[in-house]
Amino acid sequence: MSETLQTPDVVTSDADLLDQTEIAVRAAGAVLRERFGEVVRYESREELMGALAANDEAALDVLRPALTVLRPHARWVEDELGGGALPAGEWWVVDPAEGNVNHLHALAEWAVTATLVRENRPVLTVVHLPLTGETYTALAGGGAFVDGRPLHVSPTAELGLGIVATSQARPDEDEAVVRRVGSSITAMLFDALVVRTAVPATLHLVNVAAGRIDAFWQFAGARADLLPGALLVTEAGGRISDAQGRPWTPQSDSFLAAAPALHTQAVATLSR
Structure with missing residues (x-):
């Protein structure tokens, strides 16, 4: 995979777009990894929300410009807790610190995610786990992978x-x-x-x-x-x-x- 973020006129396919999205998500993950370590103490709901927002903003400072370059006309879902259908068109659905409260408590279960939704269907997604280095990717109709290895669900029948x-x-x-x-x-x-x-x-x-x-x-x-x-x-x-x-x-x-x-x-x- 190229290590340089491409400009929109070079991104010619969803597969190419997935590669570039992965670069952006991994870069945001590196920022959050640098912020990880000690338990963040808070004594009120306001302090907790401020600490969560600080992590989100640090990752979004990387993700928002990078993903906007890749898809200038795609809109951005501002509320990561929002649900329901989206209006027509393309949307970036991003969780800059999925499991943010775990990050604050020095627990390992957190990630950075970015999903492109087109006409209310997810087209591609990247889930990066900065502490393990694992990156999960999927492209609609193109399979699911972790670090390039195909993923398959369990055969368990009971x-x-x-x-x-x-x-x-x-x-x-x-x-x-x-x-x-x-x-x-x-x-x-x-x-x-x-x-x-x-x-x-x-x-x-x-x-x-x-x-x-x-x-x-x-x-x-x-x-x-x-x-x-x-x-x-x-x-x-x-x-x-x-x-x-x-x-x-x-x-x-x-x-x-x-x-x-x-x-x-x-x-x-x-x-x-």
Whole structure:
């Protein structure tokens, strides 16, 4: 891969655009890696939000100009916690510090992501884990990869033999959603081998795409934490739906990504 960001007139294909997006995302990851180490202490919600914003801004200072050069007419999703359908056209859906609160607590589970959405369909995505150096990429119709190696979902066919995971969509979730999450975890504890619960969603989803875990579900959620993984899992051969097995869209109130052979079992468990 070239190490020099190309100008828009040189980027002639989505595959070329994916390469250049990866360079930008890795550069932003290097900035956040330099900021990582000690636990960031805070004594109020305002201090916490300020620390989160500082990380976001540091990464966006790299990502925004680089991605704007690549796609000058693509619009930018400003609210990384936003959900629902996007207006027509191309959009950059970016999470400059996915798992930002983990970064602040000196925990390793965080990433930088960028996804290009065209007419409400993810076209390409890059998920970079700066601490391990791993970079996950997917191109619609072109497969999913980690550092150039193809990804494939798990062949596990029995939920009782599967490792599954879920994530908390946001800290101040609606009470009904919180109770739904709790009951779903209880149901999975009965039916699956192991249940993992942690943030962020994207890191569970790269593990589904890589065949390390067998299913991931979440209630509510944002475009920025589901679209990258949705494309990676789909291109790795997995199945995406809502928790009832219906086609998933950014407007859906639930999300399920699973190995195809146990998808129906996961739906049955989550629908109880």
